[in-house]
Amino acid sequence: MARRKIIAGNWKMNKTPSETVTFIKELKPLVETKEADVVFCVPAIDIIPALEAAKGSNIMIGAENMHFEESGAFTGEISPQMLTDVGVKYVIIGHSERREYFAETDETVNKKVKKAFEHGITPIVCCGETLTQREQGITIDFVRQQIKIAFLGVTAQQAKTAVIAYEPIWAIGTGKVATTEQAQEVCSAIRACISEIYDQATGEAIRIQYGGSVSASNAKELFAQADIDGGLVGGAALKPDFGKIVNYQ
Numbered sequence: 001m002a003r004r005k006i007i008a009g010n011w012k013m014n015k016t017p018s019e020t021v022t023f024i025k026e027l028k029p030l031v032e033t034k035e036a037d038v039v040f041c042v043p044a045i046d047i048i049p050a051l052e053a054a055k056g057s058n059i060m061i062g063a064e065n066m067h068f069e070e071s072g073a074f075t076g077e078i079s080p081q082m083l084t085d086v087g088v089k090y091v092i093i094g095h096s097e098r099r100e101y102f103a104e105t106d107e108t109v110n111k112k113v114k115k116a117f118e119h120g121i122t123p124i125v126c127c128g129e130t131l132t133q134r135e136q137g138i139t140i141d142f143v144r145q146q147i148k149i150a151f152l153g154v155t156a157q158q159a160k161t162a163v164i165a166y167e168p169i170w171a172i173g174t175g176k177v178a179t180t181e182q183a184q185e186v187c188s189a190i191r192a193c194i195s196e197i198y199d200q201a202t203g204e205a206i207r208i209q210y211g212g213s214v215s216a217s218n219a220k221e222l223f224a225q226a227d228i229d230g231g232l233v234g235g236a237a238l239k240p241d242f243g244k245i246v247n248y249q
């Protein structure tokens with residue numbers, strides 16, 4: 001069975017609540033499609049206005065992060081219940097910026113992934129190597145390790161519904177997109193790793209995105225690769241051009 005494409009924007013720390021409303025109203029007609037799932041992952045304070053503004057459209061709203069505990073003394077954090085209570089369906093987990101600037105580890109990523117599933121939120125699990133790791137030839141080993149830890153204790157049934165975003169760190173925000181061959185090679189290795197952990201059916205079902213300088217000009221070629229089921233888009237998701245990425249065909 002063909003996997004449904006999923007094209008998600010990661011807004012990072014951009015757009016105020018009022019800018020969110022204006023932008024989503026502008027984007028609604030541009031991201032209309034029956035071919036793919038469209039998700040806008042927005043800053044926590046923008047989630048509620050984004051949900052309101054997206055009503056009646058195909059846009060789904062996601063979060064950019066979530067804590068692995070249900071509630072308690074975790075100043076500044078957002079819990080899974082807070083997200084599900086307002087209707088959030090997706091959450092980005094373990095983005096490289098969270099790992100680099102907010103000390104997230106493979107272990108916290110694993111806790112968050114499990115917690116997201118417990119609450120019926122689909123995690124978009126991020127992985128990807130640094131430039132040094134690529135140059136050292138350890139990309140696939142490194143990404144396999146990230147994936148294996150992220151999915152510890154996750155059932156096959158849950159994993160089938162997960163989304164993985166392969167984002168080489170050297171391609172994020174740099175305009176240096178991975179070649180289609182590089183992106184396909186790693187996405188295919190990730191799928192093989194999932195098949196190895198679970199079984200082939202799970203490997204075939206899981207959706208794997210590419211992220212890192214995705215634009216209206218390279219989306220079509222990237223998303224046409226056998227193991228690339230869409231993209232996680234940063235900078236280009238903040239502009240009307242995102243509509244062209246969603247309707248890349």
Ligand code: 13P
Binds near residue numbers: 171
């Ligand atoms: P850019 O598309 O700006 O390179 O960012 C990619 C990214 O980090 C998405 O999560």
